[in-house]
Amino acid sequence: MCQGSAESTCGEAVSLEERLAFTVTPLWRLSYEEQLQWKQEQQHKILIQMSNHLEQDSSLTSSKGELAFPVLPIVPSPVRNGYRNKSTFSINKGVDGNPKTVGFYIGTGKGRNIVCIHGDHLLNIPSKHKLVGRSYEDFIRTSPLKPCLLFHDGGHWREITVRTNSAGNTMAIVYFHPQNLSPNEIDVHKESLVEYFQKGPGTVCQLDSLYFQESTMTRCSHKDSPYQLLYGEPHIYEEILGLKFRISADSFFQVNRAAAEALYMTVGDLSKANEQGTLLDVCCGTGAIGISLSSRLKKVIGIELIEQAVEDAKYNAALNGIQNCEFLSGKAEVVLPNMLATMHSEKALTAIVNPSRAGLHYRVIRALRNNPNIQRLIYISCKPEGEAMRNFKELCGKTDLKRKLTGKAFTPRIAVPVDMFPHTPHCELVLVLER
Numbered sequence: 535m536c537q538g539s540a541e542s543t544c545g546e547a548v549s550l551e552e553r554l555a556f557t558v559t560p561l562w563r564l565s566y567e568e569q570l571q572w573k574q575e576q577q578h579k580i581l582i583q584m585s586n587h588l589e590q591d592s593s594l595t596s597s598k599g600e601l602a603f604p605v606l607p608i609v610p611s612p613v614r615n616g617y618r619n620k621s622t623f624s625i626n627k628g629v630d631g632n633p634k635t636v637g638f639y640i641g642t643g644k645g646r647n648i649v650c651i652h653g654d655h656l657l658n659i660p661s662k663h664k665l666v667g668r669s670y671e672d673f674i675r676t677s678p679l680k681p682c683l684l685f686h687d688g689g690h691w692r693e694i695t696v697r698t699n700s701a702g703n704t705m706a707i708v709y710f711h712p713q714n715l716s717p718n719e720i721d722v723h724k725e726s727l728v729e730y731f732q733k734g735p736g737t738v739c740q741l742d743s744l745y746f747q748e749s750t751m752t753r754c755s756h757k758d759s760p761y762q763l764l765y766g767e768p769h770i771y772e773e774i775l776g777l778k779f780r781i782s783a784d785s786f787f788q789v790n791r792a793a794a795e796a797l798y799m800t801v802g803d804l805s806k807a808n809e810q811g812t813l814l815d816v817c818c819g820t821g822a823i824g825i826s827l828s829s830r831l832k833k834v835i836g837i838e839l840i841e842q843a844v845e846d847a848k849y850n851a852a853l854n855g856i857q858n859c860e861f862l863s864g865k866a867e868v869v870l871p872n873m874l875a876t877m878h879s880e881k882a883l884t885a886i887v888n889p890s891r892a893g894l895h896y897r898v899i900r901a902l903r904n905n906p907n908i909q910r911l912i913y914i915s916c917k918p919e920g921e922a923m924r925n926f927k928e929l930c931g932k933t934d935l936k937r938k939l940t941g942k943a944f945t946p947r948i949a950v951p952v953d954m955f956p957h958t959p960h961c962e963l964v965l966v967l968e969r
């Protein structure tokens with residue numbers, strides 16, 4: 535079946551809008567059943583590749599290239615369209631050459647052919663996000679300040695992030711390059727932004743909060759450059775599996791709420807959590823995984839890099855009346871090895887790791903592998919074919935004296951893909967490792 539591509543749809547030239555759709559949501563022309571089948575096959579291939587890498591464990595793949603552990607059918611997303619609760623709109627030259635166009639790029643800087651296209655037709659983005667993106671474009675077009683397209687070329691207005699929740703609340707975060715403006719000069723533009731969204735045409739967006747971040751880098755944490763609340767509620771809240779979660783501007787939260795519930799239920803079933811057990815929730819964000827499993831466990835210890843997320847996680851445990859969770863702030867590669875060194879008496883340790891695309895630092899892997907009390911490890915990855923593959927090899931491969939990976943190797947037992955991102959090629963892979 536011909537599903538088309540960013541260049542052509544079965545021989546027909548495609549419009550710029552279609553090119554964007556093929557870039558952001560390459561599977562959009564397939565039925566959802568076809569998408570799931572495609573993802574299932576992809577995940578299977580990735581796992582075969584992983585098993586092939588673990589050369590010592592030739593027992594993992596049979597002679598027919600079949601896996602020695604089951605891959606369960608992909609868990610579908612309960613919501614297929616408009617599922618994103620967070621979208622970031624960029625600024626660049628539109629088709630008409632207007633540099634104040636808010637949307638998504640196609641083309642490359644190298645190819646000097648970047649065009650910014652409105653994302654109104656994208657299937658994964660809810661209409662509220664599109665409305666805020668369009669309104670922001672309207673606002674910057676009335677502003678005397680230039681957009682910041684390339685950091686070294688000057689300009690100020692940068693992208694906008696929109697966050698919504700299932701209760702219908704909306705948070706917007708405007709990123710701004712200060713260049714050489716004084717704080718007083720910046721204040722004037724902040725005021726006009728507030729005026730636009732609180733009293734002007736932007737009221738149509740009904741923002742519950744508007745944040746502003748002065749940033750000179752692609753991504754700054756709250757610690758690097760504070761998120762300034764221009765008006766409204768400081769946080770957005772979401773409910774997952776009957777629990778309430780506070781989410782700060784700087785904190786990660788799974789982009790698809792309904793699929794996150796499916797992911798956490800899957801992880802809960804696979805974790806074999808019990809009342810004697812302690813769970814290490816590594817890269818815990820706002821604490822969602824640990825908190826949702828806490829009633830089945832003796833104790834949860836979460837570790838997270840972003841300070842606002844750690845504050846959220848502590849708040850969220852208290853908000854839900856949960857007392858057996860502790861959350862530690864810092865890089866997992868620093869916090870975890872020190873912590874495990876003091877936890878000899880904890881015998882029933884389970885680790886759930888859910889790093890970003892960069893995977894886990896080698897020091898985290900070494901600490902997990904060399905701790906004999908961790909018998910079960912659940913690795914959740916949104917990009918298992920990337921850096922996570924290196925981690926799988928370090929966790930399940932041969933003893934490596936040079937790299938001090940001396941603990942008994944883990945063995946993959948079961949894998950479950952969960953579709954968090956309909957219309958895109960991505961999904962979450964939950965891989966259970968045991969020893």
Ligand SMILES: C[S@@+](CC[C@H](N)C(=O)[O-])C[C@H]1O[C@@H](n2cnc3c(N)ncnc32)[C@H](O)[C@@H]1O
Pocket residue numbers: 785786787788816817818819820821822823837838839840843864865866867888889890895
């Ligand atoms: C994919 S998110 C998972 C969050 C959480 N498990 C959830 O389901 O909401 C990855 C998290 O890892 C955090 N992170 C990234 N690098 C880290 C590091 N070196 N140490 C600890 N946390 C890190 C990010 O800030 C982010 O919150």
